[in-house]
Amino acid sequence: MTLKKEKELPQDLSHNYQKNLDDLKTQLGVGANYDVICHEVLVGGKRGAFFCIQGFIDSEVLSHILQSLTCLTREEIIPNTIDKFKKQYLAHFQLDSSxxxxxxIDGVLMGQVAFIIEGEAEGILIDLRKFAARGPEEPDLEKVVRGSRDGFTETLVFNTTLLRRRVRDKSLRMEVMQVGRRSRSDICISYLADVANLHLVEEIKKMLRSIDIDGLPMAEKSVEELITPGSYWNPLPKVRYTERPDVAAQHLFEGHILVMVDTSPSIIILPATYFHHLQHAEEFRQGPTVGIYLRWVRFFAVFTSIFLLPAYFLVSVEPSLLPESLKYIGPKDVGKVPLMFQFVLAEIAVDVLRIAAVHTPSPLTTSLGLIAALMVGDLAISVGLFTPEVVMYTAVAATTVFATPSYELGMANRLARYFLLFAVYIFRLPGLIIGSIALLVYAGFTKSFGIPYLWPLIPFDGKALKSVLVRTPIPAQNQRPSILQTQDITKQKVQPSPSFKPMPKKKKWARTVERKKDE
Structure with a gap:
């Protein structure tokens, strides 16, 4: 019934003011919706009406506009009424007409003010949006010891402004489109027009335009799944998320593409390889030597999060694999529950604790940790449900997951750890070897928007792999990643290292003359 009524509605405004007024009132639900406002005015002897949604607009500016319009005479607004309103009488720089x-209707629902006037088959849209939004606070998942403390928010215009502050380049493009038949969500695609791969940019635009769905309630995550078809069940993240403007700007300079969705503080960076998810801003906020150390500690933590529990479980069930000097590794008494089920139960317990912590009010999180650690953990060991070694190694593995900069990659690594645990449980040592190779092959065949996921390891690129393993100094970062196929591959010209020249020493007789002058 509703679809039939929508088809019967006119496509264009007519010169009949009352008909336009009734059609807009019907479509916008004026009267049925408390927050949809229709304010009728008399301008120069002609009837007019303003449509807007309460809470979206700057009421002070709108009141000023209404006050200025009521002073107009009929001779001042005719002929060419719409042009005169746009160019003379509506004192605002963000105007459009249709x-x-x-x-x-779409303009009003997105927060703009619509103005129709008697005898005109054209309406004016005035952008007076004033969003209620939180401040650009530092994101919880990407904190740094030293660096900027601002972060993206849920308001798209704020996010584009934070990027503009860092990328003051005439080639920076911010293209907006609406996606979702009902939500009409704003999505902004950002890239450097003279750097980024324009073929990839057009492909991303085509994918976004092809989205045909009611709405995007989960914002950026919905967009990711809609533009990466065929890989829904692949746990490896194909895009990188960030809430830091400096990280987003750095990827723009490298030739990546950003996708920003209104109502979400998380910015999509694409394409992204496995090693992009292992980078963190802290490495570049410290000196190169410290940055290398932090990067390798992070690599070790990620490696540990995947292989620690399977390797410990293997040497526990196959003690002969250990040399004599390491025979102390492994539980002396397995306990009443088989070791494999202890690991599974411990992993599930950690996940349950994590989920509970998310849903626990902040004042009670400390109490939750004490209950889990002292009561549940200690009692579980006392009754023989877990061995102390299982609890210790599971805690280490859980901690190293949170050392992974990308939350999505950390969860994917958890699933990889489960897979290796079951492979070792069934096949012992061959299971660990074959399972590790299977994971490597699986990641090797994965692609992120046409980019090999394990680049520069597979396919091998020695120069790029060196920059992944070693945090190179800024003066040595001369080229953009070759795999992105950017238009401009040079980031900076190679320059000789600056050297400090000390001030020349004064001769002895000159110092004597200066001392005599002082006396």
């Missing part, structure tokens, strides 16, 4: 009734 004859399409659908565009007028």
């Amino acid at each position: 004859e399409k009734i659908s565009k007028i």
Whole structure:
């Protein structure tokens, strides 16, 4: 029934003011919706109406506009009424007009003010949006010891402004489109027009335009799944998320593409390889030597999060694999529960604790940790449900997961750890070897928007792999990643290292003359 009524509605505004007024009131639900406002005015002897949604607009600016319009006479607004309103009487720089009734309705629903006037088959849209938003606070998942403390918010215009502060380049593009038949969510694609791969940019735009769905309630995550078809069940993240403007700007300079979705503080960076998810801003906020150390500690933590529990479980069930000097590794008494089920139960317990911590009010999180550690953990060991070694190694593995900069990659590594645990449980040593090779092959065949996921390891690129393993100094970062196929591959010209020249020493007789002058 509703679809039938929508088809019967006119496509364009007419010269009949009352008909336009009734159509817009019907479509916008004026009267049925408490927050949809229709304010009728008399301007120069002509009837007019303003449509807007309460809470979206700057009421002070709108009141000023209404006050200025009521002083106009009929001779001042005719002929060419719409042009005179746009160029003379509506004192605002963000104006648009349209004859399409659908565009007028979409504009109002997105927070703009629509103005129609008697005898005109064209409406004016005034952008007076004033969003209620939180401040650009530092994101919890990407904190740094030294560096900027601002972060993206849920308001798209704030996010684009934070990027503009860091990328003051005329080639920076911010293209907006609406996705979702009902939500009409704003999505902004950002890239450097003279750097990024324009073929990839057009492909991303085509994917976004092809989205045909009611809405995007989960914002950026919904967009990711809709533009990466065929890989829904692959746990490896194909895009990287960030809430830091400096990280987003750095990827723009390298030739990546950003996708920003309104109502979400998480920015999509694409394409992204496995090693992109292992980078963190802290490495570049410290000196190269410290950055290398932090990067390798992070690599070790990620490696540990995947292989520690399977390797410990293997040497526990196959003690002959250990040399004599390491025979102390492994539980002396397995306990009442088989070791494999202890690991599974411990992993599930950690996940349950993590989920509970998310849903626990902040004042009670400390109490939750004490209950889990002292009561549940200690009692579980006392009754023989877990051995102390299982609890210790599971805790280490859980901690190293949170050392992974990308939360999505950390969860994927957890699933990889489960897979290796079951492979060792079934096949012992061959299971660990074959399972590790299977994971490597699986990641090797994965691609992120046409980019090999394990590049520069597979396919091998020695120069790029060196920059992944070693945090190179800024003066040595001369080229952009070759795999992105950017238009401009040079980031900076190679320059000789600056050297400090000390001030020349004064001769002895000159110092004597200066001392005599002082006396």
